[in-house]
Structures are given as C-alpha cells and as structure tokens.
Amino acid sequence: MIPGKTIVVIPTYNERENISDLINRIFEVDNDLIVLFVDDNSPDGTSGLIENIAKYDKRIYLIKKEKEGIALAYVRGFEKALEMDPEHIIQMDADLSHNPAHIPEMLKQAESFDVVIGSRYISGGSSCLRGLFRPCISIIGAGLTRFMLGVKIRDVLSGYKCFKAAVLKNINFNKIRSRGFFFQAEMNYLLGRRGCRFKEIPIVFLKRNKGKSKFSLGMIWEAMALILFLRVN
Ligand SMILES: Nc1nc2c(ncn2[C@@H]2O[C@H](COP(=O)(O)OP(=O)(O)OP(=O)(O)O)[C@@H](O)[C@H]2O)c(=O)[nH]1
Numbered sequence: 001m002i003p004g005k006t007i008v009v010i011p012t013y014n015e016r017e018n019i020s021d022l023i024n025r026i027f028e029v030d031n032d033l034i035v036l037f038v039d040d041n042s043p044d045g046t047s048g049l050i051e052n053i054a055k056y057d058k059r060i061y062l063i064k065k066e067k068e069g070i071a072l073a074y075v076r077g078f079e080k081a082l083e084m085d086p087e088h089i090i091q092m093d094a095d096l097s098h099n100p101a102h103i104p105e106m107l108k109q110a111e112s113f114d115v116v117i118g119s120r121y122i123s124g125g126s127s128c129l130r131g132l133f134r135p136c137i138s139i140i141g142a143g144l145t146r147f148m149l150g151v152k153i154r155d156v157l158s159g160y161k162c163f164k165a166a167v168l169k170n171i172n173f174n175k176i177r178s179r180g181f182f183f184q185a186e187m188n189y190l191l192g193r194r195g196c197r198f199k200e201i202p203i204v205f206l207k208r209n210k211g212k213s214k215f216s217l218g219m220i221w222e223a224m225a226l227i228l229f230l231r232v233n
C-alpha cells in the first residue's frame with residue numbers, strides 16, 4: 001500500500017494497557033498505515049505513553065483534548081485525518097475488540113464501496129460479548145435503529161469501519177448530535193442519505209481483556225432520543 005494513504009483513527013480513554021499491543025498488531029498487518037489517536041486527557045496516562053512511542057515512530061499521531069465523549073473524539077480525529085489528505089480513513093476501538101487483521105479486506109472492499117463496516121451480525125460474523133445485557137442492548141439497538149431510520153445495515157452500531165475520505169469530506173460534522181456510541185448510527189444515516197454505498201464484512205468482535213468499558217446507561221437514553229429526533233426530522 002502507498003504509505004500514508006490510509007489513516008486509522010482510534011479514540012482512547014484510559015486505554016494505557018492496550019496501546020502497545022494495539023500498535024504492534026496494526027503495523028504487523030500493514031507497515032504503511034498512519035495511526036491517529038484521539039485521547040480525552042485520560043487520567044491513566046494513555047496520552048503520555050502514545051507521545052513516547054510517537055517520538056520514535058513517525059506513523060503515529062496524537063490529538064490531546066478535554067473529555068467530550070466518544071463522538072467528538074471521532075469528529076476531531078476525522079477532521080485532522082482529512083487535513084492529511086488520505087484516500088481512506090479507518091476507525092476502530094483501542095481495546096483490541098476490533099482485530100486489525102480485518103484491515104486488508106476492508107481496504108479491498110473500499111475500492112468498490114464508500115463505507116465498509118465490520119459486522120457482527122452477518123453470516124461469518126460474531127460477538128464474544130457474554131451475558132444478557134450488552135449483547136441484547138446491541139442487537140435490539142441495531143434492530144430498532146434499522147427499523148426506525150430505514151438504514152439497511154445489519155450492524156448499524158459497529159465502531160469498526162473504513163470510509164473513502166471523499167465521502168467524509170461531504171459531512172458537516174457540526175450537524176452531528178450524538179455524543180455517545182449512537183454516533184456510529186448517525187453517521188451511517190447521514191451517509192446513507194447522501195447516497196453512499198455500504199458493504200458489511202464479517203468480523204469477530206472480541207471481548208476486551210484489559211481496561212474498563214466506557215459504555216453507560218446514559219448512552220442508551222441518548223440513542224433513543226436521537227432515533228426519535230432523526231425520525232421526526
Ligand atoms: N477520546 C475518547 N475515547 C473514548 C471515550 N469513550 C470511549 N472511548 C474509546 O472508544 C472506544 C470504545 O469504547 P469502549 O469502552 O471499548 O466501549 P465498548 O466497546 O462499547 O465497551 P466494551 O465492549 O465493554 O469494551 C475505546 O477505544 C475507548 O477508549 C471518550 O469519551 N473519549
């Protein structure tokens with residue numbers, strides 16, 4: 001791949017324990033990727049660790065900012081990435097739930113589609129989240145979002161995606177209302193309305209081994225309010 005043509009945007013909040021493994025695994029897959037972390041001043045020192053690694057590795061960038069939630073971390077990351085003029089922008093979580101091994105297939109599919117989504121809910125995909133609560137919230141949330149917003153994507157809340165940079169340039173990020181994980185669905189909705197072509201590829205969503213989840217009940221309320229808002233508008 002041409003160096004610098006794909007930028008991987010990764011939001012981080014208290015992910016210090018996962019950063020080194022994540023970086024190694026990303027570059028094992030593809031040496032020419034650029035990785036842009038967006039850290040909300042994590043109390044565990046995530047940004048300090050990234051800065052130390054970035055001193056010796058020019059493929060790593062960091063945005064440091066105040067705590068504003070995952071949606072605005074993506075927005076700042078996408079804005080910065082677009083300034084660097086890539087062909088593709090990938091987004092993924094820092095906790096190794098999203099296996100970097102899927103990146104080559106994402107980039108292959110991105111030659112023919114505008115947005116490629118790593119999907120747990122198509123044939124060949126799966127989620128290692130156990131218990132009742134989180135898997136149910138995820139599956140019911142995806143179903144409700146699809147039904148209410150008419151978005152024909154099985155894993156509409158997936159946080160593992162690859163965009164053609166050109167399609168992200170057309171999004172007015174000031175219009176984004178989400179602050180939590182519903183950002184993923186809102187982006188799909190906005191891009192769908194702009195006629196983007198989507199492709200889902202199967203992924204195995206792995207359970208995080210280190211660090212803590214930032215998922216909260218408040219995010220569910222926000223998602224429900226936004227589904228209604230977008231539906232009515
Ligand atoms: N910059 C920034 N990153 C965040 C914020 N909240 C979450 N993240 C990151 O966003 C990614 C997804 O968050 P997770 O806590 O893994 O959420 P989740 O995958 O729904 O929850 P688990 O499955 O339990 O891990 C991770 O890389 C987090 O570090 C935030 O407020 N700001």
Ligand SMILES: [Mg+2]
Nearest residue numbers: 093095097208
């Ligand atoms: Mg996670």
